[in-house]
Amino acid sequence: MNLDDELRSALKRQEPPAGFTDRVTARARVKPAERRSTWQGKLGRLFSLRTLEWATACAVATVLLVGAGGEYRRRQEGERAKAQVVFALRMAGSRLSFAQRMVLELSSGRTAVPAKKPSAGEERQ
């Protein structure tokens, strides 16, 4: 037997191990998505429908919370501004009445010691 024939004999086709067909068929039945390698599986799961639903819900909740927080801050600022306007009006009112009193006293010809200018505490009342 020459080397060619010996090689043909040595390298003749062989049967695969027992159960090979069943193992391949079983793996072929598994959905391709489940057969993906780890990083592909993770990537697939990241963009799965369920994850997208959760991501959307979280995004909506965040937008609502941020909006509500902004609205609360705006209301607080409004209240503060309103209080400042009321305070300014009261102050202006008390000064006006003081000026009016002075004018009346001067016009009646009396030279009296001018009444004490109202303090900030009195104006506030």
Next chain:
Amino acid sequence: METPEAFSQVLREHQRMVFSLAYHFLHDAALAEEVAQDVFLELNGKLEALESPAHIRHWLRRVTVHRSIDQSRRRKARPQVGLDEVQEPSSPPAVGDPLRDGLLRRLVAALPEKPRMVVVLRYQEDLDPAEIAEVLSMPVRTVKSHLQRSLDMLRRKMERMDGEARI
């Protein structure tokens, strides 16, 4: 054509070819089965695109060859046995002996990557150099050169062993 029946038929028809190509190249039954399974799973998704039985056979050969080479490169970290380091049996087996076949397979497995695949395709699949060149995407001249050098090396080794057996 992509039905479970069609796939099962192709699997039954070509499993010996695919497994043996990987086995004779890798000289490891477990790795060869892994390669063969992967090749058939890849085929399962592509069966529809393959037009004829000849096309399927050609595709299977090409994919098996390249997957086997990839697998061989992945296990490169493991120590490789050189052709001259293959242990010779104390009493060399006779021609036609299964032990002699086993020894020859080990000698083939110790050949470098490309020449090894050329020898496997030539003697397992009975392909001529032009067909081997097409499967391996290499010039026919290179295939012939690999084949010639591999056969010379294998012949020298076998003759040395036969000579030692006669002494």
